[in-house]
Amino acid sequence: MTRLRAVVITAATALVAAAVAAASIGFGGDPPSPGGAPALATAPVTRVTLTRTQQVNGTLGYGTPVRVSARGNGTITALPVLGTLISRGEALYQVDNRPVSLLYGDHPLYRPIQSGDAGWDVNEVEQNLAALGYAGFTVDTTYTASTATAVRKWQKDHGLTQTGVFEPATAVIATGPVRVATVDAQLGDPANGQMLSYSGTTRVVQIPLDVTYQSMARQGSTATVTLPDGTIVPGTVATVGSVAVAGRLAEDPATIDVTVTVADQTRLGTLDRAPVTVSLVAATVENVLTVPVAALVALTDGATGVQVVAGSTNHYVPVELGMFAGGRVQISGDGITEGTLVGIPT
Template sequence: MTRRRAVLVTGGTILVAVAVAAASLGFGGDQPPKPSGGPALATAPVTRATLTQTQQVNGTLGYGTPVRVSARENGTITALPVLGAVINRGESLYQVDNRPVSLFYGDRPLYRPIRSGDSGSDVTEVEQNLAALGYTGFTVDTKYTAATATAVSKWQKDHGITQTGVFEPAAAVIATGPVRVATVDMQPGDPANGQVLSYSGTTRVVQIPLDVTYQSMARQGSTATVTLPNGTVVPGTVATVGSVAVAGRLTEDPATIDLTVTVADQSKLGTLDRAPVTVSLVAATVENVLTVPVAALVALADGATGVQVVTDSTNHYVPVKLGMFASGRVQISGDGVTEGTLVGIPS
């Protein structure tokens, strides 16, 4: 079974293809075709194949939408990362008054000072990070105990922070994993208020403002192909599909939803960032169906569509039912049409 790449074909295109085929045989839809008594000038076998319709859309290859980071304490910015730097758990994202603001992993930002006696999901988040960084002597749970405070004091000492045992929310920035510095919005010496920098993920993805007309093609987990500016084609997967439509900037612009496509083999992307790419989304697929070249279709006198079946000494016309059009072929079914049957190709 071969897999074929395809483009969407409209009903109008189908009629044109059939009409052209009919004209090439010298008859119109109002006159019955007459067998010539001999084989067609050219023939093609009916084959089994997988047909796939796709829709090409434009996207941008990059590291995703940046997330803003604002300073949360008074002081002076004393150190900043370089643009494009990758920051991992426990590493300093920037410094205020020579105190590092570390990167912790989690799902929600810290919002309060945490001390002995406190409990909650933010306690769990801090304890998970401390444990991952090698600090011990406490149980990772929802309770901030004296043992947790002792571990926090050790962490504070290692980072040049006053040892209070209280974890201040300004001491860490929470992200879901390693981050890549997307912008640096301050410089050393600036007051620590406002946006300091922004970060993105460390893996490149394709972001697509998808016309809502094609929303049915955007299925999470479905395959896609990404064509890079140099013509290289790499496989991708639809990772996220937005649920809220965004109106176009101009009245005539279509509404769109946000679509993200991931690429597993990042090495094939070279050093591209913020690069325009073309993405082929799979619209529909049919497997193991009988197919013929679109050029084999003819218009029959009764308005039906058929093919010219060619044998060793004769040929005759057989009506067929049409299915998917893809990559210059069409799915057909009908009496007298089986795999290997030869059909005429009008010239």
């Protein structure tokens, strides 16, 4: 019999040892040799796709909050209720009974904008005005007299002084609709400090992933999320951080931030800030021959093999090992084909 060295991935070493130990016990403590007694049970070699996963802990919530600070003078006269959903054009809070509205964009406004100005901030304001139904101007990077007219209409509709100059203190820029995560100010406070924080409106799972498992988190790869009640929902790895954060204690591992999204939000019920378990796909091999891990036996020459059963006869075949996953192991060896019956030591 030709001897083949067993090739075992590191994570599966314990499984091999357990399987070999089980085999030895099943055969009276001596490694089996060709022509030994047939196993009491058999299983066919099957061709499948094996996927090995790694379970990690995460938190289900609305993502990392973003702080909002007031940018002007005056007195806070209205604040939102915790958990309120706010969309474009709606007020986040009020100063001196005048709303500070939510607008969409990628960058915060940094200067008063008026006729003759040009830049990306002009385009950001004009895009929002157009989306809110104001017309009569061209959405571009130039603030014209037509833009100023539209701004005056917007100011009138919001009870602001109709100057035609867009003041950055009258709006907060976010990338989309927001959910009020915290309310930090109180009515009557001066409008010159932190007011509140907001998050996204869609729940996600945030994972402080041990850098040891960084290769398992690939943007766009699938994941499964197990909720506190045992419900399992599918997810997708949306973002993978590139900066490692040191643990709070010296013995704590460094981590990277990973975000998993869940398409079907209804499956999440009303959970918020809930601990969850996430299964990340560590590796996948497609269309490979596999047997139950319990089918592995230790051969007399030190190799690992399986007992091939054909009718009333049986013999042992050394095999090469590949991935372990879900109680099965990838194998290859002489005469090993799909449907081959192998013994299961008992």
